[in-house]
Amino acid sequence: MVNKADSQQVTTAAERAPSVSGASLRGGLVTQGLEMVTSPGLGLINTGRSERCNWSEAVSGPLRIEANNCELRDFSPGTRIAKGALLTARGQPHFAPVAARVEPVAGALNLYPDAHEGETAIPPLAPFAPAMDLKSNLAQIIARAREAGIVGMGGAGFPAWRKLAALSSDRPVVVINAVECEPGLASDRALWHARQADLPHVLAWLHASLMPHRLELAVKMGTQVPDVVRGLCEVLFTPHIYPAGDERILHRALVAPPAERPTDDNVLVFNLATLFALFDAVVTGWPPLSRWVTVLSPDGAPRVGEVLFGTTFESLLSVAGFDDSVRDTCTLATGGPFMHKLVSGSGCVGPTTTGLIVLPESSPAVVATPCIGCGRCDPVCPMHLPVQQLHHAADAGRDDQLRALRVSNCSGCGCCDAVCPSDLSLATQLRQASLEIERRAVAERIAAVTQAKAERHTAREQRRSESRARRRNTPAGDMGAVKRARLDDLIARARDKSSREPS
Numbered sequence: 296m297v298n299k300a301d302s303q304q305v306t307t308a309a310e311r312a313p314s315v316s317g318a319s320l321r322g323g324l325v326t327q328g329l330e331m332v333t334s335p336g337l338g339l340i341n342t343g344r345s346e347r348c349n350w351s352e353a354v355s356g357p358l359r360i361e362a363n364n365c366e367l368r369d370f371s372p373g374t375r376i377a378k379g380a381l382l383t384a385r386g387q388p389h390f391a392p393v394a395a396r397v398e399p400v401a402g403a404l405n406l407y408p409d410a411h412e413g414e415t416a417i418p419p420l421a422p423f424a425p426a427m428d429l430k431s432n433l434a435q436i437i438a439r440a441r442e443a444g445i446v447g448m449g450g451a452g453f454p455a456w457r458k459l460a461a462l463s464s465d466r467p468v469v470v471i472n473a474v475e476c477e478p479g480l481a482s483d484r485a486l487w488h489a490r491q492a493d494l495p496h497v498l499a500w501l502h503a504s505l506m507p508h509r510l511e512l513a514v515k516m517g518t519q520v521p522d523v524v525r526g527l528c529e530v531l532f533t534p535h536i537y538p539a540g541d542e543r544i545l546h547r548a549l550v551a552p553p554a555e556r557p558t559d560d561n562v563l564v565f566n567l568a569t570l571f572a573l574f575d576a577v578v579t580g581w582p583p584l585s586r587w588v589t590v591l592s593p594d595g596a597p598r599v600g601e602v603l604f605g606t607t608f609e610s611l612l613s614v615a616g617f618d619d620s621v622r623d624t625c626t627l628a629t630g631g632p633f634m635h636k637l638v639s640g641s642g643c644v645g646p647t648t649t650g651l652i653v654l655p656e657s658s659p660a661v662v663a664t665p666c667i668g669c670g671r672c673d674p675v676c677p678m679h680l681p682v683q684q685l686h687h688a689a690d691a692g693r694d695d696q697l698r699a700l701r702v703s704n705c706s707g708c709g710c711c712d713a714v715c716p717s718d719l720s721l722a723t724q725l726r727q728a729s730l731e732i733e734r735r736a737v738a739e740r741i742a743a744v745t746q747a748k749a750e751r752h753t754a755r756e757q758r759r760s761e762s763r764a765r766r767r768n769t770p771a772g773d774m775g776a777v778k779r780a781r782l783d784d785l786i787a788r789a790r791d792k793s794s795r796e797p798s
């Protein structure tokens with residue numbers, strides 16, 4: 296059993312008592328989830344250009360950068376870093392390199408080329424136009440996504456190039472995910488309004504470069520979609536339930552039955568911010584340097600602003616209007632009310648920082664009690680998992696049962712946590728169980744390969760020693776026997792080699 300007090304989960308989700316609801320997405324699928332709590336009036340602060348912001352604070356110490364497990368070059372305070380310069384070595388195998396964020400010039404930061412009058416900024420990457428065929432376009436875009444360090448900006452941080460590389464050579468289905476998943480966050484909404492004029496250009500570029508046989512724009516029900524945008528794509532309206540904007544849910548809405556990952560069905564789902572980042576990197580040559588972040592606190596409306604990567608959370612709170620006492624006493628978390636992780640004030644905004652949550656220092660500790668079998672968790676699971684059974688299987692350490700009940704499909708959305716009267720951290724428990732099963736499967740595969748190698752090595756050594764013994768026992772002058780022994784040796788080696796090659 297996972298105790299909430301011991302986990303990284305905080306209590307906001309569990310304290311709410313949302314009602315269960317369902318709604319149909321196009322394609323006839325019913326999405327289960329939780330009714331969204333609509334956020335009250337949105338306090339907009341453009342932290343990127345507002346005069347209220349003291350951005351020099353953000354770089355007064357060493358730059359704080361989320362490295363996505365990449366090794367960063369060492370920058371000391373005051374180092375002049377060209378805007379858009381790469382901060383990590385290129386070509387990391389699994390994680391995208393991180394592109395530079397800022398150019399500290401005389402204590403000020405240059406966010407956009409036109410931010411400082413008279414100053415010219417040269418894009419660090421050369422823009423390029425689409426070619427005539429999908430294969431060349433895909434190869435170029437993958438290389439650019441890698442070079443510019445573009446990762447999923449909806450929160451997951453999955454390298455964009457890996458998604459693109461997983462597509463087949465057929466024309467894909469492309470889904471632009473503009474559905475703000477977590478209740479209370481308004482970052483995607485702010486981006487939607489800020490760059491609405493660019494959206495038709497992005498869609499036209501997608502048609503010319505990725506040549507989708509279907510281009511979908513997923514937005515929340517009630518969103519005003521301009522006619523010019525409707526003319527360039529199909530619009531998929533999602534209900535106001537959490538987590539309607541989850542990539543897996545959108546995938547299920549479009550493909551029935553869905554494969555394990557959208558890319559297995561040649562479906563590419565990009566969050567709106569990720570898509571703009573990719574478009575900018577290809578068409579203008581600028582890697583992403585900033586993102587929209589919502590600051591949520593228990594009292595007061597959410598505030599949202601465009602924030603440079605590398606800005607510390609303390610600096611962000613300062614420009615968002617929180618006084619020092621709040622910054623010193625509050626607990627901070629990044630993400631949304633359902634899926635978040637606790638962070639310290641010295642952490643920094645990166646591509647995946649959708650929101651910064653300010654929690655009161657005295658958040659009540661939640662102690663989990665045993666499952667009472669109320670059955671509330673099953674109907675809210677958007678992945679249609681038997682949550683209660685999975686919880687008991689995880690408690691009992693029954694890997695076979697967890698696998699049979701498809702624990703790997705758990706997205707960790709936390710809907711089940713929110714309705715559980717026993718305050719169980721079901722999402723954390725099931726995600727951990729799923730990762731543990733995956734880790735063990737990988738370890739078993741590695742052990743099997745290592746053992747097979749060792750067995751082949753032993754057999755080879757044995758054949759060699761037998762061959763040497765045969766040659767030693769051959770009477771002197773019997774050249775035919777020596778040749779036969781050598782031939783046997785060569786045949787054995789060839790057999791050994793062919794047994795190692797994959798069939």
Ligand code: SF4
Pocket residue numbers: 675676677678679680682704705706707708709710711712721722725
């Ligand atoms: S079991 Fe997983 S996918 Fe289902 S509601 Fe819980 S956290 Fe979400």
Ligand code: SF4
Pocket residue numbers: 665666667668669670671672673682683686714715716717718719721
């Ligand atoms: S909601 Fe909680 S208490 Fe109720 S069945 Fe599910 S795990 Fe058990």
